[in-house]
Amino acid sequence: xxxxxxxxxxxxxxxxxxxxxxxxxxxxxxxxxxxxxxxxxxxxxxxxxxxxxxxxxxxxxxxxxxxxxxxxxxxxxxxxxxxxxxxxxxxxxxxxxxxxxxxxxxxxxxxxxxxxxxxxxxxxxxxxxxxxxxxxxxxxxxxxxxxxxxxxxxxxxxxxxxxxxxxxxxxxxxxxxxxxxxxxxxxx
Amino acid sequence: xxxxxxxxxxxxxxxxxxxxxxxxxxxxxxxxxxxxxxxxxxxxxxxxxxxxxxxxxxxxxxxxxxxxxxxxxxxxxxxxxxxxxxxxxxxxxxxxxxxxxxxxxxxxxxxxxxxxxxxxxxxxxxxxxxxxxxxxxxxxxxxxxxxxxxxxxxxxxxxxxxxxxxxxxxxxxxxxxxxxxxxxxxxx
Numbered sequence: 001x002x003x004x005x006x007x008x009x010x011x012x013x014x015x016x017x018x019x020x021x022x023x024x025x026x027x028x029x030x031x032x033x034x035x036x037x038x039x040x041x042x043x044x045x046x047x048x049x050x051x052x053x054x055x056x057x058x059x060x061x062x063x064x065x066x067x068x069x070x071x072x073x074x075x076x077x078x079x080x081x082x083x084x085x086x087x088x089x090x091x092x093x094x095x096x097x098x099x100x101x102x103x104x105x106x107x108x109x110x111x112x113x114x115x116x117x118x119x120x121x122x123x124x125x126x127x128x129x130x131x132x133x134x135x136x137x138x139x140x141x142x143x144x145x146x147x148x149x150x151x152x153x154x155x156x157x158x159x160x161x162x163x164x165x166x167x168x169x170x171x172x173x174x175x176x177x178x179x180x181x182x183x184x185x186x187x188x
Numbered sequence: 189x190x191x192x193x194x195x196x197x198x199x200x201x202x203x204x205x206x207x208x209x210x211x212x213x214x215x216x217x218x219x220x221x222x223x224x225x226x227x228x229x230x231x232x233x234x235x236x237x238x239x240x241x242x243x244x245x246x247x248x249x250x251x252x253x254x255x256x257x258x259x260x261x262x263x264x265x266x267x268x269x270x271x272x273x274x275x276x277x278x279x280x281x282x283x284x285x286x287x288x289x290x291x292x293x294x295x296x297x298x299x300x301x302x303x304x305x306x307x308x309x310x311x312x313x314x315x316x317x318x319x320x321x322x323x324x325x326x327x328x329x330x331x332x333x334x335x336x337x338x339x340x341x342x343x344x345x346x347x348x349x350x351x352x353x354x355x356x357x358x359x360x361x362x363x364x365x366x367x368x369x370x371x372x373x374x375x376x
Contacts, residue, residue: 018276050238050239051238051239051269051273075272075275075276076272076275076276076279076326076330077325077326077329077330078266078272078326079272080272080276081239081269081270081272081273081275081276082269084263084264084266084267084268084269084272085239085269085273087263087264087269088206088263088264088268088269091264128329129329129332130325130329134322134325135325135326135329137265137318137322137323137325138264138265138266138323138326141265141316141317141318141323142264142265144317
């Protein structure tokens with residue numbers, strides 16, 4: 001867990017939304033956490049509109065973080081494409097997996113996801129047929145494969161229908177969640 | 189099932205591999221099916237190196253098919269990024285979901301996947317912790333959400349280690365699998 005200790009407390013939020021200005025929920029969520037010290041937000045679509053990821057820069061950013069957050073709306077039960085491009089390009093074997101690599105070992109990964117359907121829909125007997133964690137398995141297993149700990153996802157359900165007050169409430173929770181992490185990481 | 193009937197038998201293979209020349213397994217697989225009449229192969233990375241998908245063209249291709257195949261190696265327990273970009277762009281709500289849309293209803297979707305690890309690894313007590321179908325849930329549920337039938341995936345395990353003879357064997361099976369589909373579709 002050496003990596004985690006030496007970088008304790010820094011949070012890297014990789015935000016993936018192709019049209020953030022159209023998002024009722026994601027903008028308030030980001031606003032709620034953007035001023036937290038030791039939180040770095042990277043807007044992947046803004047930085048890489050042509051999908052040409054700067055691999056070295058992104059790897060450096062990872063090294064500085066102890067918690068990595070994949071923050072995105074659910075598009076087809078997964079993240080928008082830019083995050084997959086980031087995974088495919090940045091998590092090179094020599095960086096993340098092979099001997100001499102394992103740069104992510106001991107860090108944590110958390111998914112922050114907004115979905116249109118309700119929590120009741122994401123059940124075995126619901127419309128979406130599985131709890132949301134089942135659709136997040138590729139991220140969970142990616143984390144484990146890289147020696148990371150996969151934290152419970154932070155989910156905002158019914159994103160198209162919840163009231164502004166509920167959005168603010170979830171945004172507050174998001175902020176508190178990250179603050180709690182930073183506080184705990186300081187005492188580890 | 190009207191759509192399926194009117195286009196019975198056409199197979200659209202959406203192939204997603206950023207470096208197909210480096211793939212021991214995927215090239216023989218493609219070679220084995222490329223001369224089958226009524227099989228259309230679209231190499232997504234070749235056609236869209238800049239990720240700018242031609243939405244109208246891709247939607248037209250879908251309309252002509254009764255079976256859509258997502259053919260790709262497993263990168264981080266999912267498809268390479270271009271296929272997600274294809275999903276995000278092509279499967280517009282007005283095309284695939286809303287009233288007047290539902291253009292894919294009655295069609296079938298099948299994943300054809302090559303993975304580095306063994307079948308034993310993709311078990312609850314294996315290294316990858318879940319059967320491969322669990323990682324494919326986002327595709328399965330996407331299909332169901334669009335009114336499609338999701339067929340059992342065709343998987344080539346241990347892709348880095350199997351012999352050339354085994355690759356040829358799997359390629360023959362792939363060919364036969366598609367021929368069987370075409371034959372059945374003709375008699376539906």
